[in-house]
Amino acid sequence: MAHKNPIIVALDVPSAESAWKLAELVAPAVGAFKIGKELFVAAGPDIVKKIRATGASVFLDLKFHDIPNTVAKAVAAALRLDVQMLTIHTSGGGEMMRAAEKAAQDTAKSLGLQAPLVLGVTVLTSANNATLAEIGCEADTEKQVLRLAQLAVKSGLRGLVCSPLEIVALRKVLPAHIQLVTPGIRTGAEKADDQKRTLSPREAIQAGASWLVIGRPIYAAENPRLAAEKILESLL
Ligand code: C5P
Numbered sequence: 001m002a003h004k005n006p007i008i009v010a011l012d013v014p015s016a017e018s019a020w021k022l023a024e025l026v027a028p029a030v031g032a033f034k035i036g037k038e039l040f041v042a043a044g045p046d047i048v049k050k051i052r053a054t055g056a057s058v059f060l061d062l063k064f065h066d067i068p069n070t071v072a073k074a075v076a077a078a079l080r081l082d083v084q085m086l087t088i089h090t091s092g093g094g095e096m097m098r099a100a101e102k103a104a105q106d107t108a109k110s111l112g113l114q115a116p117l118v119l120g121v122t123v124l125t126s127a128n129n130a131t132l133a134e135i136g137c138e139a140d141t142e143k144q145v146l147r148l149a150q151l152a153v154k155s156g157l158r159g160l161v162c163s164p165l166e167i168v169a170l171r172k173v174l175p176a177h178i179q180l181v182t183p184g185i186r187t188g189a190e191k192a193d194d195q196k197r198t199l200s201p202r203e204a205i206q207a208g209a210s211w212l213v214i215g216r217p218i219y220a221a222e223n224p225r226l227a228a229e230k231i232l233e234s235l236l
Pocket residue numbers: 010012036124125126161162163183184185195213214215216217
């Protein structure tokens with residue numbers, strides 16, 4: 001995927017109509033669009049195809065976590081929608097991640113497409129040490145993030161989703177080719193919301209992020225196009 005504009009706009013809206021309106025409005029100022037569970041469950045594959053048909057890159061954020069065979073088939077189905085990035089949970093284990101990466105490579109080859117970036121999600125940022133203890137994991141989120149990230153790389157993944165405050169620690173231990181996709185970006189211009197551990201777009205790129213996932217600072221702005229343009233300018 002061409003990697004000139006690192007802004008991925010999260011289309012966190014409830015319908016195809018509102019997603020399309022937002023995408024049309026901000027397209028010239030952004031690098032890709034993220035379609036997550038809410039929009040996908042509401043609007044289905046058609047909205048993916050419609051946005052992809054404009055030439056924009058699509059990040060399908062459905063965070064697959066299942067037995068390896070099922071995840072591989074879901075990845076192959078996502079490839080048939082021609083997405084450029086998709087997510088899986090690293091806690092599904094090495095075999096699941098290898099199956100996902102293999103399905104991405106094999107399906108891309110058979111369709112004559114470039115293989116998408118299969119991104120591993122480590123510990124959700126909504127989880128803390130108590131959450132990990134509750135489910136019987138090593139009760140240290142930082143250690144668990146590093147452990148899962150290293151397992152992901154060993155299993156063949158080429159990218160990870162991480163919080164802004166994990167970028168530096170991950171960059172220290174991961175090979176340089178690993179792409180880091182980072183939500184939790186705030187410019188300071190928006191109202192306070194549920195993102196607690198944030199960096200500005202420029203800080204995140206300087207820390208080593210490859211891509212920035214930005215939702216509310218763009219779609220909830222008075223002028224989403226202008227907000228995206230300002231963020232892009234701040235990166236130059
Ligand atoms: O509106 P906001 O900029 O907070 O949106 C961030 C996007 O990134 C949302 O789609 C959210 O679900 C996603 N995300 C996140 N934190 C993670 C993983 C994904 O905020 N750890």
